[in-house]
Amino acid sequence: xxxxxxxxxxxxxxxxxxxxxxxxxxxxxxxxxxxxxxxxxxxxxxxxxxxxxxxxxxxxxxxxxxxxxxxxxxxxxxxxxxxxxxxxxxxxxxxxxxxxxxxxxxxxxxx
Amino acid sequence: xxxxxxxxxxxxxxxxxxxxxxxxxxxxxxxxxxxxxxxxxxxxxxxxxxxxxxxxxxxxxxxxxxxxxxxxxxxxxxxxxxxxxxxxxxxxxxxxxxxxxxxxxxxxx
Numbered sequence: 134x135x136x137x138x139x140x141x142x143x144x145x146x147x148x149x150x151x152x153x154x155x156x157x158x159x160x161x162x163x164x165x166x167x168x169x170x171x172x173x174x175x176x177x178x179x180x181x182x183x184x185x186x187x188x189x190x191x192x193x194x195x196x197x198x199x200x201x202x203x204x205x206x207x208x209x210x211x212x213x214x215x216x217x218x219x220x221x222x223x224x225x226x227x228x229x230x231x232x233x234x235x236x237x238x239x240x241x242x243x244x
Numbered sequence: 245x246x247x248x249x250x251x252x253x254x255x256x257x258x259x260x261x262x263x264x265x266x267x268x269x270x271x272x273x274x275x276x277x278x279x280x281x282x283x284x285x286x287x288x289x290x291x292x293x294x295x296x297x298x299x300x301x302x303x304x305x306x307x308x309x310x311x312x313x314x315x316x317x318x319x320x321x322x323x324x325x326x327x328x329x330x331x332x333x334x335x336x337x338x339x340x341x342x343x344x345x346x347x348x349x350x351x352x353x
Contacts, residue, residue: 137287166341176288176331176343191342223287232278233341235287 135160137226137236145242151212154239158205158226164188165207166233167199168223176223182207211241219243248332253348262319264347266332269313274336277308277315282329282346291330292317319349327351 138157146152158165166189167179178191182201199209205226211218219242225233249267256262268277276295280288292299294306294315305318319326329346 168343175345178342221285225287232280232290232293233288234290238285238287240285 137224137234139222139224139236139239141239142237143240143242145244146214147244148214148216150214151210152214152241153208153210154222154224154241156207156209156224156226156236158207158224159228159234162226162228162234163205164227165201165205166225166227167207167209168225169193170221170223170238171219179209214243216243248334248344250330250332250344250347252345253350255350255352256322257352258323259321262322262326262349262351264317264319264330264332264349265314266317267314268332268334271312271334272336275334276336277306277312278333278335278341279304279306279315279317280331280333280343282331288331288343322349322351324351324353 140155164183166181169177169179179193179197180187180199181189185201196212201207221238221240223235223238225235227233276293278293279291281291282288292301292304292306294308296308299306307316327350329348331343331346333341335341
């Protein structure tokens with residue numbers, strides 16, 4: 134079966150712009166989580182959605198937001214981009230016990 | 245959420261068995277222990293999950309003592325391709341996973 138798909142794979146944006154990243158979970162998985170990974174901070178939990186509702190949230194400013202659609206696909210949005218937002222953004226889906234399946238990520242570069 | 249402590253890095257040689265230990269003193273009754281592997285510029289990959297005693301799959305074994313305050317990931321006969329960062333997580337499968345710094349394993353020829 135298809136894995137977790139994240140688009141786009143790479144993205145370059147300018148400071149002050151906003152960006153939307155997309156994640157399609159494994160078919161049947163209703164939970165989608167987002168992570169930011171940087172060399173200095175490691176893997177940081179952003180938020181988790183289940184059946185279109187945000188269930189858990191990490192310690193990120195309000196510029197970071199997300200949503201989930203009825204087909205479980207999820208998007209995350211970052212507004213007013215800062216240089217420090219440059220990172221690998223990872224999406225993971227889960228369908229119950231047994232761990233998460235991660236996508237390959239979106240590499241965002243803010244210039 | 246239970247916090248985990250792992251060694252920052254480990255070195256090994258091809259063909260050796262590698263054991264990575266994770267401490268989770270505040271593990272809760274409902275928490276499971278899960279290990280992930282991550283290669284550069286890729287998402288983490290699920291390796292193994294357990295609750296107590298021993299779990300084995302085709303790639304690794306997970307040893308969990310009776311008090312569950314620690315766990316050990318065992319990789320048999322590592323190869324160069326096992327060079328990666330290994331993360332230990334404890335969570336109650338309530339989908340709020342917080343990753344620690346992980347253990348950077350380097351396998352040498």
